[in-house]
Amino acid sequence: MTSSYANAHRLFLQASMSERFFTETKAIEMYKKAYLANNVRRPTETFQEFIASINQKLNTIDMEIRKSHDETDGTPVWALVNTNGDEISKLVTEYTAVEISYFKHLIELIVTADYEEFSVSSITALREASKLKTSITKSAAESLLQKFVEDKWLILSKNGKYSLSQRAILELQVYLKETYEDNLIECTLCYDIITKGQRCDVQQCKSRFHHHCSRNYFASQTEKVCPSCKIAWKESNVIGEDNNNKSKGGSSRRKNKRATAVTREGDEEEEEEEEIEEVVAEEEDERDY
Ligand SMILES: [Zn+2]
Ligand SMILES: [Zn+2]
Known part of the structure; x- marks a missing residue:
């Protein structure tokens, strides 16, 4: 049992490394395949537990398999990401x-x-x-x-x-x-970065919703008003390209100091793959023969 457990995680990680960015449907498919490839018909962990186990391992090398939603259509997506800022x-x-x-x-x-x-x-x-x-x-x-x-x-x-x-x-x-700490804004509902979505009609109000977050939120509300200032919420008030904020006298934003991070040279990617391989190997060592 332990053998297939470790192998399933290893397989999923390898698939994540080659895909890098994938939909949740794909992730669940990869998860099921990882078990099947090891002749395990019934996964020993739920999808959430499975990801949590992998992330526990990846944590030691500043990596993570992270979930988000596509801003344009709300599709749940996953990516293998670096968590140390030099992505x-x-x-x-x-x-x-x-x-x-x-x-x-x-x-x-x-x-x-x-x-x-x-x-x-x-x-x-x-x-x-x-x-x-x-x-x-x-x-x-x-x-x-x-x-x-x-x-x-x-x-x-x-x-x-x-x-x-x-x-x-x-x-x-x-x-x-x-x-871009000063320029980025977060969705008031899911706290993820938002660059496409809806905004409150009141210029001073900070409420911003992703389109899918707005749909979900208002589905459970009796009134369609801003949760913060209680003004009627208009879905047509968008943020992102071609919005009407300019004509409404919206504020132009402060320019951030130019990004100064210097691109690091060399074989970062190779190094990273080696690190992942080590995590993979570690799991293989745990095999129970
Ligand atoms: Zn959101
Ligand atoms: Zn508001």
């Missing part, structure tokens, strides 16, 4: 230093956008590429932006605006919170 440096195997500095600059433009728009137009995104310390040509920037979207770091809307994907919000959470 962005882990991108070095996927992107060059110049590409990462462009990505960081895009994050800054998105996070510090005025009127809680949390997005940047493609025109601005391309123009900014030429302003970097090591500038990027327009065509290189175009293909790089496309890659950021393909790799699920950014979302491109039909109106040509880039915003943070749920993967970015989930995996870069520590970096985002440490670097």
